Every structure is written in C-alpha cells, then in structure tokens.
Amino acid sequence: MRVLILGGDGFCGWPTALYLSSKGHDITIIDNLSRRNIDNELESNSLTPIQPMGIRLKTWKEKTGKNIKFYNIDVAHNYHRLLTLLKETTPDAVIHFAEQRAAPYSMKSSFHKRYTIDNNLNATHNLLAAIVESGIDIHLIHLGTMGVYGYGTSGMKIPEGYLKIKLETDQGLSVEKEILYPANPGSIYHLTKTQDQLMFAYYNKNDGVRVTDLHQGIVWGTQTQETLIDDRLINRFDYDGDYGTVLNRFLMQAVIGYPLTVHGSGGQTRAFIHIKDTVKCLEIALNNPPNKNDRVEIFNQMTETHTVKNLAEIVSKQTGAKIAYIQNPRNEAAENELYVENNKFLGHGLNPITLNDGLVSEIIDIARKYSNNCNLEKIPCISYWNKKQAEGATH
Ligand code: NAD
Ligand code: USQ
Numbered sequence: 001m002r003v004l005i006l007g008g009d010g011f012c013g014w015p016t017a018l019y020l021s022s023k024g025h026d027i028t029i030i031d032n033l034s035r036r037n038i039d040n041e042l043e044s045n046s047l048t049p050i051q052p053m054g055i056r057l058k059t060w061k062e063k064t065g066k067n068i069k070f071y072n073i074d075v076a077h078n079y080h081r082l083l084t085l086l087k088e089t090t091p092d093a094v095i096h097f098a099e100q101r102a103a104p105y106s107m108k109s110s111f112h113k114r115y116t117i118d119n120n121l122n123a124t125h126n127l128l129a130a131i132v133e134s135g136i137d138i139h140l141i142h143l144g145t146m147g148v149y150g151y152g153t154s155g156m157k158i159p160e161g162y163l164k165i166k167l168e169t170d171q172g173l174s175v176e177k178e179i180l181y182p183a184n185p186g187s188i189y190h191l192t193k194t195q196d197q198l199m200f201a202y203y204n205k206n207d208g209v210r211v212t213d214l215h216q217g218i219v220w221g222t223q224t225q226e227t228l229i230d231d232r233l234i235n236r237f238d239y240d241g242d243y244g245t246v247l248n249r250f251l252m253q254a255v256i257g258y259p260l261t262v263h264g265s266g267g268q269t270r271a272f273i274h275i276k277d278t279v280k281c282l283e284i285a286l287n288n289p290p291n292k293n294d295r296v297e298i299f300n301q302m303t304e305t306h307t308v309k310n311l312a313e314i315v316s317k318q319t320g321a322k323i324a325y326i327q328n329p330r331n332e333a334a335e336n337e338l339y340v341e342n343n344k345f346l347g348h349g350l351n352p353i354t355l356n357d358g359l360v361s362e363i364i365d366i367a368r369k370y371s372n373n374c375n376l377e378k379i380p381c382i383s384y385w386n387k388k389q390a391e392g393a394t395h
Contacts, residue, residue: 001286002026002089005128006075007097009053010035010336011014011236012143012219014276016095018226018233019068019279020286027194028089030082031098032074034119035236038105044243044378045254046236047221047370059232074367079130093139093286099192103147104329105242106189113188120192121199128203139289141282142200145193146217146271146302150184152336159297159341161215161308163385170187178333186332187385200296208292212285216245216278217271217302217340220247221359222366223229224276235275235365239374241381246308247272250315255367256374260316260379266309266325267335271302274353284348300342303352307335314355327392331385340380 007013008029023026031053039045051059057068067241073081075098086094099120106116107355124142131138145211149158160175169175178203183194196213202210227235236246239252250260273281281301304312312323328334346352353359384390 001092004030004089004091004094005095006030008331009033010097013097015224015227016279017277018283019224021068025044028069030071030073030075032072042242044240045373047239047373048234048237050234050236051232055160055232056132056232058228063229073361075126076119076198079126082126083130083133083389086136090136091138093141096127096140097143097284102294103189103245104381106187108383116192121195123197123198128209131209132207133261141212141285142198144213144215145190147186147190148183148194148197148216149181150337153339157339157341160300160344162371182240201292204296210290212297214285214299214301217273218245219273219278220291221275221363224279240378243384247311250312251363252367253316254319254321255364256371258379259322260312262308262312262323262325263333264328266312267307267337268332269305269336271305271338271340273282273301277303280350281345284345288348299344300340302340302342304354305338329381329384329389331389
C-alpha cells in the first residue's frame, strides 16, 4: 500500500515507517522536525544519538535497498502543501502521529498550552479537511491515547471506544444506545486527543471519512528489529522530565544510580505497550480498514497495566536501584484501578510482549551504553499542573 506517515521522525513514527517499509509498503514520511526543535528549546536530548533524517533514509536504502521519501511540512499550518501531497501521492492510508505528545510539556505555561492546542487540533483538522478536499478515499489511522478515558472505571472494563447505555424515555420506554465513552482528560495534551475524537466522529458522519483511532497506552522500549539493523537507524529515547515516560525513565535512572522518581505514593495505574507491539498494531490497523459506511473504528492499543509503584519495585529488584517517593507535580488521582478491554488486537493475532519477556534488560543495556549522554539536570519533572502543585514543590 502507499502510506503517508505524519510524524514519521518521532519515537513511534520512525520504527513504524521502517517496519512497514520492510513489509513492502511504499512509505512517505512527513514531519516538521518540531520534536527535535523542542529538544533545543528544553536544552534536552534523546539519550540515544539519533541521526538527521537524510542519514536515516540513506542508511535504510543502503541496508535494505528500500526507498522512503521525506517532506518537511508543518501539517498544522501548511494546509496546501499537505493537500497537494495527498493529491500527488494518492495514498491508501495516512498514519497520523504528528502531534505534541507530552502531558508535562503541555502544562508548562500558557505558551505551551496554546502551542499544544494549536498544533494538535489544527494538524488533525487540516488532515481531515484535506482528505475530503482531495476526493480520495483514504483510510486515516490516528494515534490517540488511553488518557481520553481518564484512568478508572466503576469496576467494569474500559470498552474499546464506545459505551452501551440504557435511557429511559419520557414515555417510560427503555432505549439502548452506544455513545463515545465519556472523555475525561488529565492534561491539555490529553484534552487535544479528546477533541480529535469529536472531529473524527463528525467527518466520518458528514463525509464518510474512514477512520481508525488507536487509544494507545504508555509506550516502553526503544529499538525494533529494523532500528537495530544499523546504529544510524537508532530510535530516540526520551528520559527528561517532560518527554521521558515512566518505565523508560526508571530503567535509565537505575543505570546511572539516580533514585527512581515515583510521583506520590505510586498508586497510579496505567496501561503499557512495547514499541515492537506498537508497530505490529499499526500493521494490523492498516490491513483491517473500516468499510465505507462504518463508524470510526476504535482499538485500545495496550497489552498490560501496572501501578507506578509496581514498576519501580520491578526495576529496583532487577537492578538494586533505590526508590524515591516525591511530591507529585501533576494533578491526578493518587491511586486508581484500571481494567481495559483489548480483545480487538488480540483477535487479530497480536501476541503481546510483556514486562516478563526479558526486554527490560535490553533497555538497561541501551541506557548503559549511552548513559554518558544523560544530562542529570534534565531528569526532575518541573512542570506543575497548577499553582497548588507548584507551591508544594521541593525543586
Ligand atoms: P514524538 O514527539 O516522538 O513524535 C511526534 C512527531 O510528530 C515528531 O517527530 C514531531 O516532529 C512531529 N510533529 C509534531 N507536530 C507536527 C506538525 N504540526 N507537523 C508535522 N510534524 C509534526 O511522539 P511519539 O511518542 O512518537 O508519539 C506519536 C503519537 O503517538 C502522538 O500523537 C502521541 O500522542 C501518540 N502516543 C504516544 C505514546 C508514547 O508513549 N510515546 C503513547 C500513546 C500515544
Ligand atoms: N510518573 C512518575 N514518575 C516519573 C514520570 C511519571 O511517577 O518520573 C507517573 C506520572 O505521574 C503518571 C504516570 O507515571 O502518573 C505516567 O506518566 P508518563 O509520563 O509515563 O505518561 P503520560 O504522561 O500518561 O503520557 C504518555 C505519553 C502520551 C500518551 C500517554 C498514554 O507521553 O503521549 O498519550 O502516555 S496514557 O498514559 O495511557 O494516557
């Protein structure tokens, strides 16, 4: 298939581009390199030495003979360049990773809130409008988040996108309906993903755009089979207080002897997926598009849940790392339970990689190899959700 990958220079997008190219798909990456510029803004870096796009693509061609094209386009603001590219490449599918994805970054200041809203909502809307204007029947696959649901239920499993409800009419009749699961965002970033859902529902209803929305959990790991082919293909590894996600941060912290930074009591339960499963899920979504008149297809893209405390204990047991319970900079529930339905991907043959599969030591090895690149000053999370959180801060 001809596939455009928006955000194909990023942590999830780059390995997905390589994986799908290795499977024979014709891949074009679109990215405005904003994530690399944010590293400059934050004076932070990927722990792993990621190469410029030109070197990445030249290496891929050299090692596999396969060509991946690249266009530097800001999809949130260069509408006509995006539209022209859709018309010229007539893709079967567009995979949309191109959003500002860090909750702490989105909460740093009014500037960061406004940037995240502007970038994410306009990127998604421009893509939808351009698909309609192009007149091409393109399957849009979007990377959403488990965070659209909030993290908790009343004991039931969080369904895949839609909730069955029963309503009582004024005449006393009982009516069954299915609605989008109520949105409950925990940050400005997560708020943009809940808004994306409404845009998909609208364009699907009004214009028949075929959409698959993947509600993904926290991605851990860094390398895939393809990024391992050559050092110059290495994937990024975020460890800083804004972009580093919890499990990868703990593993890196353990390697350098930095006490594991558990926020609060660590009772927050979250959903996880390994990067190697992320790329497989994208392939499954690509190969199973919704039919023309189907509603938006929603998959929960996660394979296991853990509390933050539990993760810290697993890492500590394996490495001897100390655990530090620190004041939580976020405004989030101190503890929650999380049960998630993920039968759709399992039904399509996904065989999940879990924390027990030994890949934790693979990440420890990478963190050890590149530990000299770590800037200790960038580890603390200093983005506070509100005034109260900032006042209670110890940093
Ligand atoms: P990332 O920041 O590494 O990658 C995003 C890429 O999109 C970057 O290369 C960036 O330069 C590009 N981009 C952003 N705005 C753009 C714009 N306006 N025009 C063109 N390119 C733009 O993030 P990631 O971790 O790869 O996440 C990709 C997607 O998956 C995001 O939408 C994120 O919300 C979602 N997701 C990520 C995780 C995770 O744990 N990393 C979990 C769940 C969902
Ligand atoms: N946490 C710590 N210590 C740390 C870092 C985080 O205790 O050093 C805690 C946080 O307070 C939070 C949990 O770990 O309770 C998860 O934080 P995270 O930074 O690992 O993940 P999150 O902010 O939820 O965001 C990440 C991705 C985002 C994606 C989301 C999926 O950055 O793009 O949408 O995971 S989900 O969490 O399922 O909503």
